[in-house]
Amino acid sequence: MADAPVYNASAPSGGNPLKIDVNAQYVGYEWNYTYIMFCGFIVWLIIPGIGLLYSGLARRKSALALLFQSLMIVAVTTFQWIFWGYSLAYSRDAGPFIGTLKNFGLKDVMAAPSPSSAVLPEIVFCFYQLLFCACTVMIVVGGAFERGNMLPSLIFSFCWATVVYCPVACWTWNSNGWLYNLPALDFAGGGPVHIASGWSALAYALVLGKRKNLHEPSHGKPHNTTLVFLGTTLIWFGWFGFNGGSALNASVRAMLAAFNTNTAACMGVLGWVLVDSIKHQGKFSVVGACEGAIAGLVGITPAAGFVSVWLAACIGFLTSIVCALLQDVNNWMRIDEGMDVFKLHGIGGMVGAFLTGVFASQSVAALDGATEATGGIDGNGMQVGKQLAEVCAISAYSFIVSCILLYILKWIPGMQLRVHEEAEIIGLDRAQFVDEQIGERVVLDDLLVSSSPANSSMANRNSGGMSVGSKEIKM
Template identity: 35%
Template sequence: MPPGISTLAADAPELSAANTGFMLICSALVMLMTPGLAFFYGGMVRVKSTLNMLMMSFISLGIVTILWVLYGFSMAFGTDIGSIVGWSSDYVGLGNIGVTELWDGYTIPVYVFAVFQLMFAIITPALISGALADRVKFTAWALFITLWVTVVYFPVAHWVWGAGGWLFEMGVIDFAGGTAVHINAGAAALGVILVIGKRVGFKKDPMRPHSLPLVMLGAALLWFGWFGFNAGSWLGNDDGVGAVMFVNTQVATAAAMLAWLVYEKIRHGAITTLGAASGAVAGLVAITPAGGSVSPLGAIAVGAIAGLLCAMAVGLKFRFGYDDSLDVVGVHLVGGVIGSLLVGFFATGGVQSDAKGLFYGGGLDQLGKQAVGVFAVLAYSLVVSAVLAFLLDKTIGMRVDEDVEVSGIDQVEHAETAYDFSGAGGGAGSRKAVPATGETVAAAAQNKKVDA
């Protein structure tokens, strides 16, 4: 994603209605990804945690939006301070920005750039939530989001995309968020789950998705919204780079889905809808940093490699004993690392920039830069996220009580249930009449059949 650049007064761009409209549409598409993520994650959990999973994404829409207006945009894209963070008083509260004031070097207003970037800031902490299913207090999660975006996301976004940010100045390529979004969220998820521990019954009880149609719906919304996420990150539609990114997004996603399903068929003997959805998301993650640098054939390679390796990576949690509930580490962290590093192999030097990867005569230079970006963001997010989780756990407590986790977090944290099997409604007033878990739902249905 190109940050603002300086231009001579004689070459200063003028506001483009076409690019402005295009970017507003892209912003709306990225916003849709957060509800899509909520459905994707919500279908993957058990019945008793469905609403909590949905709300862990939706609350990010509220919290991050307000923080972004107050100070987040200024920290991420304000005037550089030491290559670490930005700050511009004019951006605080978005109050001193002219209606037609352009983002430096581009043909879109500052407000349009700010709202597009806001949608990235919203979805990044929401991605973390999938690793924490079933066991985190909702108030603690809301406070974690507040702290995390302030000390992790806003600075890292400046490193990667802000003018003067140290990774940007180094020449690290991240077209739309492989490091700032996916590695950042995946590493944070790993840091938090290492602190709060496993779910009750991990590796013992079945924890299958309760609604695969909901998962597929969420994956479809993510795939659709991702075109705005990726193609919009060139901040315009004048030179064809965004069109290449659009094509590469589709191509890599298809390749990753097919690679995941082939692995699944060979390894487990079946082709599943969950595998198709997960493979598609893995491809979307991997092409996000790389899609502006590679050809469509390179996108096939990026997607296929990511689909295969992410499918293998999701099983690591059972081998190493960390409870990544919905495979945020296996898909987003691993997929983000793969896509970011493969820029160093497949960059053609003919799309986003003239930087070439190893396979196109560029040597190891770009690969080295990508590796620095990957591991800097990974280490920072992992450590700081773990520290934040530890502090919250030792003060207000991060986890719900064990009996709450077993009976169902939806009832206690939200006074609602996702599905009304009693006909009495799903709110607080009817919660005694609604079975608390998938198992008791089945038992109630069986008793009804016997009574009849």
């Protein structure tokens, strides 16, 4: 196999393809970037997965808005990333806190070796990291569900990715970042993805205020458990690429990270179901099992490439137990964050980051042939303190900056972060979308009209024998 390519600052794009074959430098390493591209493709499935999960958890009258938002978020975030997001997070001349605009508009981002792996073309690395950013932003907007205005939420998404996600990603994964050099161990995004999104969603819910008629029986009741299950399975599948690709190579370490991902998710299900069965006298909850899987996935994210399989099982189980026991955390804080983003991602991410410091193993980190990392299990107790420094820094920065950003947007004339009360009561779907939701509302309207004495016989003829009221309905 040829030697790994070396970045040449005089040809930052990797060479002129009209004069040389830019692929020649990667001969023998094609399998590596093909694997990372495949991981990127399946990470993309997390985005509609979150949309389906959120849609199922919300009430029916706001379900369409959350599906639509998942597509809009990936579109807006992609524009932000190619505009300046990638440069702010991963430029080679970045400072300890934020990158420069050296790669503004993806300038010179093409065939050169990426900043994080010499055998990965930078365009592949850029695409893979874009999907991390999009998933994170999609998690954040869950804090505004059922009352957030669509257009301001998209503007917030662009700004949040710029002033929160990109700096935190630079701290954590850029070789010049201060957390990277501390070092705080974060394999796949416990800090930039989960802790940051959890605290930011909490800030979003705080600034918007509580939903109207919060104590109605329908509040907090998922309208479609099937969508919750489907969304969770897509997220779980996408997470194999999320964690399995974060080694940035197709090494044994990457394969272990994928194994650990499944292990932690499964143990998360068992942990949450155990708590639910104790709380509810032996009864179970499909939504609870799904939340347990996500808690396990969140907990293992920073640790996937640093721990053995059995310790991954412990992390998934412990994280889900902690999150399940904090079921009422929103009530304690008196903040209406009904999608549980803070509980699952914020708290779950903090637990995972802490346990990474406790359980990280040098022998596991070295499975890629290059990484050196030790944790408490190797006798490096200082690593736990460094993990806590990461948790505190990212938590404080994400929450405070998100609050400032939201209040700035709130004070801009015409920038109405929250929908009008009437729109909230009738639902975001009817208030903000054309009449695409041809489900129960339209059918119910037809039934009400056809049930009048004057129209009943006509309705029966038109519906092929349908009758309403106390009579049997034949379809």
